[in-house]
Amino acid sequence: MAQPTTSPRQNTLRRNADRNGTEPRPRINNGASTGRSSSPSFNWGTAIDRWFTDQRSTLTLGVLLMGLAVGLLVACVSYLLNGPADQSVVGAAFSEPLAEAATETRNWVGLVGAYVAHAFVFRWFGVGALALPIIVFLAGYKLTFGKELLPLSRTTAALLFSAVWSSLLLGYIVLVTNSAETSSVWCGGIGYELNVALYGLFGWGNLAFIAFLLFAFVVYFFDVRNIKMPDVSALSRPRSPKRPDGTLHTYEESELEAEEEDNEPEPIIPSKAANQDKTTEPAPTYDHTVPVATSTPTADAISQSTGVTLTIKNRDAVFEDSVADPEELGATPAPTFEPDPFEDDDLVALHGLYDPTLDLPQYQYPTNSLLTDYQNSRKASVSDDELTANKEKIENTLRNFGIEIDSIQASIGPTVTLYEIVPAKGVRISKIKSLEDDIALSLSALGIRIIAPMPGMGTIGIEVPNKNREMVSMRSVITSEIFSNSKFDLPIVLGKTISNEIYVADLAKMPHLLMAGATGQGKSVGLNVLLTSLIYKKHPSQLKLVLVDPKKVELTLFNKLERHFLAKLPDSEEPIITDTKKVVNTLNSLCIEMDNRYNLLKDAGCRNLKEYNAKFVKRRLNPDKGHHFLPYIVLIIDELADLMMTAGKEVEQPIARLAQLARAIGIHLVVATQRPSVNVITGLIKANFPARLSFKVTSKIDSRTILDTGGAEQLVGMGDMLLSSNSDIIRLQCPFVDTNEIEDICEFVGNQRGYDDAYSLPEFVGDEGGQSDDKDVDLDNRDPMFDEAARLIVIHQQGSTSLIQRKLKLGYNRAGRLIDQLEAAKIVGAFEGSKARDVLVQDLQHLEEILKRLKE
Numbered sequence: 011m012a013q014p015t016t017s018p019r020q021n022t023l024r025r026n027a028d029r030n031g032t033e034p035r036p037r038i039n040n041g042a043s044t045g046r047s048s049s050p051s052f053n054w055g056t057a058i059d060r061w062f063t064d065q066r067s068t069l070t071l072g073v074l075l076m077g078l079a080v081g082l083l084v085a086c087v088s089y090l091l092n093g094p095a096d097q098s099v100v101g102a103a104f105s106e107p108l109a110e111a112a113t114e115t116r117n118w119v120g121l122v123g124a125y126v127a128h129a130f131v132f133r134w135f136g137v138g139a140l141a142l143p144i145i146v147f148l149a150g151y152k153l154t155f156g157k158e159l160l161p162l163s164r165t166t167a168a169l170l171f172s173a174v175w176s177s178l179l180l181g182y183i184v185l186v187t188n189s190a191e192t193s194s195v196w197c198g199g200i201g202y203e204l205n206v207a208l209y210g211l212f213g214w215g216n217l218a219f220i221a222f223l224l225f226a227f228v229v230y231f232f233d234v235r236n237i238k239m240p241d242v243s244a245l246s247r248p249r250s251p252k253r254p255d256g257t258l259h260t261y262e263e264s265e266l267e268a269e270e271e272d273n274e275p276e277p278i279i280p281s282k283a284a285n286q287d288k289t290t291e292p293a294p295t296y297d298h299t300v301p302v303a304t305s306t307p308t309a310d311a312i313s314q315s316t317g318v319t320l321t322i323k324n325r326d327a328v329f330e331d332s333v334a335d336p337e338e339l340g341a342t343p344a345p346t347f348e349p350d351p352f353e354d355d356d357l358v359a360l361h362g363l364y365d366p367t368l369d370l371p372q373y374q375y376p377t378n379s380l381l382t383d384y385q386n387s388r389k390a391s392v393s394d395d396e397l398t399a400n401k402e403k404i405e406n407t408l409r410n411f412g413i414e415i416d417s418i419q420a421s422i423g424p425t426v427t428l429y430e431i432v433p434a435k436g437v438r439i440s441k442i443k444s445l446e447d448d449i450a451l452s453l454s455a456l457g458i459r460i461i462a463p464m465p466g467m468g469t470i471g472i473e474v475p476n477k478n479r480e481m482v483s484m485r486s487v488i489t490s491e492i493f494s495n496s497k498f499d500l501p502i503v504l505g506k507t508i509s510n511e512i513y514v515a516d517l518a519k520m521p522h523l524l525m526a527g528a529t530g531q532g533k534s535v536g537l538n539v540l541l542t543s544l545i546y547k548k549h550p551s552q553l554k555l556v557l558v559d560p561k562k563v564e565l566t567l568f569n570k571l572e573r574h575f576l577a578k579l580p581d582s583e584e585p586i587i588t589d590t591k592k593v594v595n596t597l598n599s600l601c602i603e604m605d606n607r608y609n610l611l612k613d614a615g616c617r618n619l620k621e622y623n624a625k626f627v628k629r630r631l632n633p634d635k636g637h638h639f640l641p642y643i644v645l646i647i648d649e650l651a652d653l654m655m656t657a658g659k660e661v662e663q664p665i666a667r668l669a670q671l672a673r674a675i676g677i678h679l680v681v682a683t684q685r686p687s688v689n690v691i692t693g694l695i696k697a698n699f700p701a702r703l704s705f706k707v708t709s710k711i712d713s714r715t716i717l718d719t720g721g722a723e724q725l726v727g728m729g730d731m732l733l734s735s736n737s738d739i740i741r742l743q744c745p746f747v748d749t750n751e752i753e754d755i756c757e758f759v760g761n762q763r764g765y766d767d768a769y770s771l772p773e774f775v776g777d778e779g780g781q782s783d784d785k786d787v788d789l790d791n792r793d794p795m796f797d798e799a800a801r802l803i804v805i806h807q808q809g810s811t812s813l814i815q816r817k818l819k820l821g822y823n824r825a826g827r828l829i830d831q832l833e834a835a836k837i838v839g840a841f842e843g844s845k846a847r848d849v850l851v852q853d854l855q856h857l858e859e860i861l862k863r864l865k866e
């Protein structure tokens with residue numbers, strides 16, 4: 011076929027124009043801008059936002075859009091029917107008076123209708139343009155009635171695609187049939203011109219490309235991931251129409267059965283069976299799910315090709331033999347075919363985003379007034395005289411050792427004053443560093459620290475403790491802008507820097523913190539500060555604390571937070587863990603929680619807790635499949651030394667494992683010790699705690715153990731500390747929070763309505779209790795919930811006591827007995843430490859057989 015070289019569409023338009031004695035006018039754009047610069051005092055963005063949030067505006071706009079949509083639809087239909095007449099009017103538009111053109115137009119929406127329809131239909135999409143008024147109508151409907159007639163984004167995508175695709179397909183047909191003169195209005199300019207342009211290059215390939223576009227659209231739109239061919243041979247096998255429980259078979263089950271039945275004598279073909287014994291046997295029903303992966307996924311198309319009746323539910327096609335009515339056969343719909351609502355965009359439209367804080371909607375964050383205002387009590391006061399005297403002493407000491415300096419500057423911090431000196435040229439830094447003791451002597455002060463050189467400053471710093479130090483109150487840092495506006499995931503305010511700036515860190519980024527300090531130097535206050543920061547910033551649904559306190563007295567005040575913020579083992583009475591054996595179980599339980607969370611993340615296709623929770627909040631994860639909002643878990647261990655002495659490797663290993671792996675799933679560790687020796691802070695632990703904080707320690711060796719450098723032994727106590735993170739060392743003054751304040755905060759939170767119980771960690775049974783012995787379990791005396799528990803385990807394919815506990819609302823001991831019975835019945839495998847037990851039964855049918863046998 012000869013390939014057209016000029017575009018007959020252009021000829022059509024030109025001819026229509028010529029008939030009226032005119033040429034289509036070129037569009038003139040002189041580039042002049044008509045926009046006025048807005049007045050600086052008026053905020054257009056806010057005004058527009060306000061306009062759109064005003065319901066009167068959305069109602070007006072919605073009705074307008076629906077009206078426009080109807081007008082546009084009528085105009086386009088009219089144009090398709092009266093095309094040539096409207097084309098003449100549009101072509102002559104600029105040459106004759108408007109009134110005259112208006113009388114000539116035959117478009118049902120007048121001259122404007124002719125213009126608009128000419129653009130949409132003739133120039134762009136042809137008949138596909140009819141999709142556009144539908145989109146406008148749907149948008150108008152949503153604005154008017156506040157709800158969607160059809161899912162707006164998906165419908166818009168489908169309609170836009172069909173507009174372009176139909177234009178391309180019709181353009182191809184018009185081109186190859188050489189009928190542009192008469193029919194180009196049906197395909198519009200886009201489809202026709204693109205086909206003209208590509209025909210020379212690809213010829214028939216255009217059609218293949220158009221077909222491929224449809225295929226690609228179907229794949230993405232229906233989220234098709236693989237093409238499974240229906241097993242035609244399976245269709246020819248007779249099937250039991252129902253499962254024992256009356257539900258229909260799934261495709262997978264049918265396949266399994268087919269394998270079993272391969273050994274059976276002779277397969278009976280359904281039609282044959284129906285003919286043989288129509289009166290006595292109900293006709294068999296086939297019910298298979300296959301992913302729809304065809305370019306024409308209509309029920310009719312597939313029904314025709316397979317000869318069975320097909321209905322499409324969600325994205326699965328269900329085949330049914332046309333002679334059998336499942337309801338007649340007493341079948342109930344099988345749950346596997348229920349559409350998964352969590353694959354639907356509209357859940358957010360219907361219910362809004364998931365808000366975890368609605369667990370406790372009345373919850374009030376602790377108020378600032380619960381913290382004592384120490385404002386006037388103690389302020390750092392370094393008088394000018396003291397400053398000048400110190401500067402002189404430093405200069406003189408250095409001069410005595412032959413060191414000249416160019417300048418000296420002081421900045422007063424809460425605990426120490428930093429004197430920054432710029433040495434004269436040629437002075438060796440190490441020489442100044444070696445004079446630490448001499449400078450301390452001349453200033454007659456303890457705790458002088460020399461930082462040579464100051465990182466990134468080009469100076470040498472000498473920290474000299476203030477005679478009157480400032481107490482940094484918790485209230486002053488909690489109420490600071492930097493903390494209240496902090497958007498960190500787990501913000502902790504660690505105190506004030508040497509230049510009086512408030513230092514807020516993100517525990518989630520640290521991601522774990524190791525704390526050391528000799529007794530009485532401020533560790534407990536430091537832990538209280540950390541906990542207070544988190545409690546002030548987080549809702550109980552977003553954060554859970556696991557508190558380990560071998561000293562038994564330090565963290566008891568936080569008991570009151572049990573039903574809000576604390577997490578504990580299911581069988582444990584006390585929410586604060588003090589017993590070493592329980593600590594080991596808790597650490598292992600956290601490892602199980604970590605593994606469970608990783609499984610959830612894997613199922614959800616997320617890399618970390620934030621992504622997972624974001625997906626859950628957008629209602630993209632199905633709670634029926636075990637998904638739930640995951641709160642951060644912060645594990646605080648107040649005295650590691652004690653645990654290491656009593657349990658050694660038993661605590662070291664789970665701590666190291668958690669520290670290595672738990673950051674992505676939102677479990678963060680804060681481990682404190684007063685003895686930072688190498689047998690407490692072992693290499694394994696140290697390597698996994700990049701952020702370390704040291705209060706004053708007793709020796710340089712301890713300082714090295716915790717910080718990998720000296721300096722912590724020079725601190726002046728009472729919350730004076732060094733934080734080492736990302737290889738930087740910062741000196742900070744920890745805020746002070748008193749036990750009365752902690753008591754008030756915990757009372758304030760604890761007196762509010764909380765959860766029914768503390769957050770339940772997965773159960774972990776230590777070696778001595780974990781091994782169940784088949785012989786001890788009497789299967790004739792099964793728990794009344796045995797069948798239900800077995801089904802639960804098989805459906806979830808998870809051999810976990812806590813699952814039984816949670817779903818069947820049973821106590822720990824009863825759930826434990828049930829799991830032992832399930833093990834004895836060979837439904838779950840043996841106890842395997844921190845891992846969930848294997849489930850030995852793969853499907854419900856197999857399970858029902860086992861349950862039946864047990865009852866015999």
Ligand SMILES: Nc1ncnc2c1ncn2[C@@H]1O[C@H](COP(=O)(O)OP(=O)(O)OP(=O)(O)O)[C@@H](O)[C@H]1O
Binds near residue numbers: 535743
């Ligand atoms: N940030 C601080 N600001 C002012 N004073 C503080 C600060 N931190 C601690 N102190 C003072 O030091 C005392 C001891 O602090 P803390 O109880 O925290 O020590 P510790 O290191 O936990 O001791 P231990 O290991 O014996 O429990 C506090 O009672 C308080 O007077």
